[in-house]
Amino acid sequence: MATTPTPAPGPRRRTLRRIPGHLLRSALALLFVFPVVFMLISSFKPDQQIFADLGSIKAFLPVGQLSLDNYTAVFDRVPAGRFLLNSIVISAVTVVLGIVVNSLAAFALSRMRWPGRRLLLVLIIATLIVPFETFALPLVWWVNKLPWLELNGFHLALTEGWLDTYRVQILPFVANAFSVFLFHQYFQSIPKELDEAARMDGASWFGIYRRIVMPLSGPAVATVAILTFLPMWNSYLWPLMVVQDENLRPVMVGIQYFFQLNVSWGQIMAYSTMITVPVLALFLAFQRSFINSIASSGVKG
Amino acid sequence: MRSKAKRLAATSVAIVTAATVLAGCSGSSGSGSGADGDTLTLWTHNAGNAAEYKVVQQIVDDFNASQGKYKVRIQAFPQGSYNDAVVAAASARKLPCILDADGPNVPNWAWGGYLAPLDMSGSETAVADQLPSTVGTYDDKLYAFGHYDVALTMFARKSVLQAHGIRIPTIDRPWTADEFTSALAALKASGTFEHPLEMGTGGSGEWWPYAYSPQLQSFGGDLVDRSDYKSAKGALDGPEAVAWATWFRSLVTDGYMAQKGGSSPNDDFLNGKSAIEWDGSWDAAKNAEKLGDDLAILPPVDFGQGPKIGGASWQWGMSATCGNKAGAQEYLKFSRKTQYFVDFAKATGTIPATAAASAQIPGYQPGGPYEVFTQEARKFAVVRPVTPAYPYVSSVFEKTAKDILAGADPKKALSQAADQIDANLKSNNYYAG
Numbered sequence: 001m002a003t004t005p006t007p008a009p010g011p012r013r014r015t016l017r018r019i020p021g022h023l024l025r026s027a028l029a030l031l032f033v034f035p036v037v038f039m040l041i042s043s044f045k046p047d048q049q050i051f052a053d054l055g056s057i058k059a060f061l062p063v064g065q066l067s068l069d070n071y072t073a074v075f076d077r078v079p080a081g082r083f084l085l086n087s088i089v090i091s092a093v094t095v096v097l098g099i100v101v102n103s104l105a106a107f108a109l110s111r112m113r114w115p116g117r118r119l120l121l122v123l124i125i126a127t128l129i130v131p132f133e134t135f136a137l138p139l140v141w142w143v144n145k146l147p148w149l150e151l152n153g154f155h156l157a158l159t160e161g162w163l164d165t166y167r168v169q170i171l172p173f174v175a176n177a178f179s180v181f182l183f184h185q186y187f188q189s190i191p192k193e194l195d196e197a198a199r200m201d202g203a204s205w206f207g208i209y210r211r212i213v214m215p216l217s218g219p220a221v222a223t224v225a226i227l228t229f230l231p232m233w234n235s236y237l238w239p240l241m242v243v244q245d246e247n248l249r250p251v252m253v254g255i256q257y258f259f260q261l262n263v264s265w266g267q268i269m270a271y272s273t274m275i276t277v278p279v280l281a282l283f284l285a286f287q288r289s290f291i292n293s294i295a296s297s298g299v300k301g
Numbered sequence: 302m303r304s305k306a307k308r309l310a311a312t313s314v315a316i317v318t319a320a321t322v323l324a325g326c327s328g329s330s331g332s333g334s335g336a337d338g339d340t341l342t343l344w345t346h347n348a349g350n351a352a353e354y355k356v357v358q359q360i361v362d363d364f365n366a367s368q369g370k371y372k373v374r375i376q377a378f379p380q381g382s383y384n385d386a387v388v389a390a391a392s393a394r395k396l397p398c399i400l401d402a403d404g405p406n407v408p409n410w411a412w413g414g415y416l417a418p419l420d421m422s423g424s425e426t427a428v429a430d431q432l433p434s435t436v437g438t439y440d441d442k443l444y445a446f447g448h449y450d451v452a453l454t455m456f457a458r459k460s461v462l463q464a465h466g467i468r469i470p471t472i473d474r475p476w477t478a479d480e481f482t483s484a485l486a487a488l489k490a491s492g493t494f495e496h497p498l499e500m501g502t503g504g505s506g507e508w509w510p511y512a513y514s515p516q517l518q519s520f521g522g523d524l525v526d527r528s529d530y531k532s533a534k535g536a537l538d539g540p541e542a543v544a545w546a547t548w549f550r551s552l553v554t555d556g557y558m559a560q561k562g563g564s565s566p567n568d569d570f571l572n573g574k575s576a577i578e579w580d581g582s583w584d585a586a587k588n589a590e591k592l593g594d595d596l597a598i599l600p601p602v603d604f605g606q607g608p609k610i611g612g613a614s615w616q617w618g619m620s621a622t623c624g625n626k627a628g629a630q631e632y633l634k635f636s637r638k639t640q641y642f643v644d645f646a647k648a649t650g651t652i653p654a655t656a657a658a659s660a661q662i663p664g665y666q667p668g669g670p671y672e673v674f675t676q677e678a679r680k681f682a683v684v685r686p687v688t689p690a691y692p693y694v695s696s697v698f699e700k701t702a703k704d705i706l707a708g709a710d711p712k713k714a715l716s717q718a719a720d721q722i723d724a725n726l727k728s729n730n731y732y733a734g
Contacts, residue, residue: 051568077349144393163395240382241389246348256379257349261583265565 034060039276043070043269050265070270077267078257079246080274087250088278090169091232097174098228099221105175106183107209111195121184127177133237140241143168164245173232179224186220187213222289226282233279251275333624335398340372341628342397344387346615348377352648359644364635371628373399391415398623399632402445403507404613405685405695407437411444412689412732417621418442420630424637426655432675434612434682435654439689445616446633448642449651452582452674452682453512453610455599461576462597465491472676475600475608478548485557488576496559498552499575502706503562509699510685512579513549515601515609518683520545524698525722530688531731533722537698538715545604546702546711553706560706582674586650589670598673601681612682614651652678689732693725 037060042050044066053059074080108114109121143162150157162168190213198208214221236252243249252275258268335342343361347354354377361373376397378386384406390396391413402410410416421428421443428436428446437445462469467484470476476484488497501512514524522542525533536542552558563569570578571591577599588596601608617636619629642658645651646665652674653659664671685691701718705711726732 047565048568048571051563051565051574052572076351140389140393163393240385244376244378244386244390244395246377253379253382256381259379259381260350261581262567262587263565 036276039269039272042266043273044068045070045266047264047266050269070264070266071274073264073267074271074274077264078254078271080251080254080271082247083249083251083254084275084278086166086248087233087252087275090166090235090250091229093166094170094173094232095225095228097170098176098179099224101174102176102179102224103183103214103217103221104209106180106187107205107213109180110184110187111192111208111213112205121181124177124180128181136237136241139172143172143242163242164248166248168242169235169239169248169250172238173228173235176228179228182224182227183217183220186217190216219289219292222286226286229282230279233275334395334622335620336624336628339370339625339628340374341399341623341625341632342376343373343399343632344376344378344383344397345401346378346380346383346403348379350380353645356641356644356648360636360641361632364632367635368631371625371631373632387415394622396620396622398625398629399617399619401615401617402437404434404437404445404447404616405507405510405691407445407613407616407618408439408687409689409692410618411437411439411442414621416444416618417623417626418444419446419619419633421446421634421637424634426637426639426642426657430656431654432612432652432678432682434678434684435614435616437613437616437618439687445618446637446654447614447616448636448645448654449649450612450614450654450678450682451651452677453515453601454580454582454585454674454677455601456570456578456580456584456588457576457597457599458592458595459597460595461488469597470599472600472673472680476602478602478604481602484577485552485555489555489557494574494576496557496574497576498558498579499562499566499569499577500552500558500579501562501566502558502560503564503566506699507695509702510695511611513702514685514698515611515681515683516549516604517542517545518609519602519604519606520548521606523686524694525686525688525690527686530686530690531726533694533719533726536719537722538712538719541605542715543711546705546715548604549702550705550708550711582652582671583650585671585674586664598670600673600677608677608681609683610677610681612678612684690722690726690729694722697721 041060041062044062045053045064046067046069049064050059053064058064105124109117109124145160146162148159148162148165148167150159162171194212195208198212203211233250234252235250239248239250239253243253254271254275255268258264258271343357345354345357347357357375357377361375365372384403387396387400387402387410396415402416407416411418428443431446432450435447435450436443437447459469462484465484465487467487468476468480470480485497488494501508504512510524517523520541522539522545523536526536553560563574566575566578567580567584567587569575570580571588585598601610617633619626619633623629639655639657639661642653642655643661646653646658646662652671653662653665659665659672659675660667663669665675666672686694688694697718701709701714704714
């Protein structure tokens with residue numbers, strides 16, 4: 001019996017076969033998007049309506065009395081502009097310092113040869129097991145005692161205690177074991193021959209770091225930027241403990257302002273929308289490098 | 302290379318040592334906190350609560366303008382994190398001079414050495430003229446005073462009650478336990494309400510002891526034995542308390558109330574989702590605006606020992622570490638003008654702490670629609686146990702009440718709670734001294 005080769009599936013069949021996969025992915029996408037849509041839509045509705053719509057699909061639809069009232073009310077209740085600015089400063093400075101400090105540490109651990117570097121790397125990674133909550137209180141005690149040089153007129157004065165400052169919200173989070181590890185792994189994937197060639201040409205270690213290794217590490221930088229930014233943007237417990245001055249508070253502490261005897265859910269949604277947008281924007285901007293880096297970190301090496 | 306590293310290490314050690322030594326010298330370890338000369342710091346829980354914050358701001362502005370010696374500076378915190386901020390500041394010895402405190406915490410803060418006793422003699426309003434629940438005393442000393450109080454109450458629609466043939470209760474003739482149960486049964490039977498009663502069981506924290514321990518007291522139980530504050534046995538796990546817990550759980554098993562209420566009980570009530578809401582006087586104005594004459598403000602149910610509500614709201618005090626106590630007392634005395642009692646109550650929709658202030662507030666004058674709250678506060682208010690153990694008692698009660706609502710055996714759960722409280726009292730030597 002002559003056998004006819006099975007024809008390759010036509011473009012139509014291929015499309016048909018893809019439909020279930022697409023449906024599944026769309027359903028998953030909707031599942032993830034729903035909370036954000038709910039937040040956005042509810043931010044335009046009065047409280048009573050938010051709860052009246054809860055039982056139906058209306059909760060996700062822009063129907064009923066929509067207005068910007070919640071947004072105006074947010075600014076009456078919370079110094080939202082100030083908080084946003086604080087969070088931007090704190091997160092941005094931590095990200096920049098974090099990239100510099102952690103990549104330098106990783107560079108020394110991965111490129112330079114010195115005794116004890118393997119042990120040090122293991123110790124650094126080991127600190128990842130210790131949750132922040134366990135050392136938050138001792139850390140408060142420490143930062144309350146730390147000295148700082150301040151310019152007082154023309155005199156340099158030494159002050160004690162870092163409470164109520166920007167630096168207390170930034171400096172403890174600059175050095176980060178996970179960032180060091182990530183940079184270290186990425187640097188390992190960059191051929192060492194490049195360093196040797198540069199050394200031959202008379203480059204210093206810092207020159208190699210600045211001119212060769214860092215320019216090749218775009219995806220690692222992007223990943224560290226996102227992974228540093230998110231927890232800084234979301235930080236709540238630490239600023240609550242160390243900042244008493246309202247002018248220095250970050251955005252997440254602001255959420256508490258809405259929990260009064262009557263919780264204003266519409267305003268919470270408006271405020272949450274306002275503080276989520278910068279994070280979404282940042283993620284979208286770095287998305288490609290982020291995914292590249294995550295996807296490649298397991299393959300290269 | 303090696304000598305370079307050595308030099309670097311030596312320099313670092315030298316710098317760190319110098320810095321530490323210098324820091325030791327310049328440490329600003331003065332004798333007190335919260336005051337920089339005659340500039341005093343004031344903390345309030347009102348960040349995000351514009352109405353009440355404005356009154357605080359007004360008093361501070363007036364005080365600063367009224368004299369040239371002292372200056373008060375406000376620092377506002379959101380209510381949800383206020384207690385943590387105070388406790389953290391107390392341990393760092395960085396408390397402000399003037400601060401507000403939630404009434405039930407006053408004994409604990411006084412005992413813990415956060416607050417100093419006050420002498421308010423010579424101020425415009427005498428402490429004796431205040432509603433008793435607005436005065437924070439511990440060990441027979443005055444530690445704090447409030448400008449207002451709030452009252453627990455039930456809200457309903459007159460039309461709904463009448464349509465189901467339910468009597469509208471009054472202060473002099475509140476519902477009995479049986480009447481309340483038949484009212485709920487009638488509302489449930491109508492099929493209009495999945496859960497006719499909303500008691501705010503979706504909330505958490507201090508709301509639980511504030512809202513439900515008065516019901517326990519109306520049954521004849523209590524959080525602790527108040528004769529000497531040395532045990533919760535008998536009060537929290539006696540037959541009366543078990544009767545309360547059984548009733549509390551039955552609200553869920555009979556389908557009268559959700560085990561976990563909505564996130565915004567008052568909106569649910571206004572949307573017609575529930576028929577009777579156990580809530581506070583602070584929602585009265587909003588409800589009256591939405592429902593008009595149909596709004597029924599009902600006194601609490603009498604479960605046997607008379608209707609009960611919780612007493613004490615936010616109160617003002619002075620920290621024990623305050624570096625300028627004379628200035629702090631001066632400010633606190635200044636804040637006791639009738640005008641400010643009026644302003645607070647108006648701004649927050651709360652019950653003014655004095656009769657003189659009540660007379661000036663629409664709705665709270667004799668015969669006004671909200672006079673019922675003042676009467677409730679006078680007749681039914683029970684302050685939460687005046688013991689430093691209260692924050693612990695409060696958290697144990699919240700957990701136990703939630704367990705009971707979820708189906709835990711009432712007798713066992715209450716007896717375990719009483720044991721825990723007794724162990725805490727004992728391990729703290731009954732908070733003596």
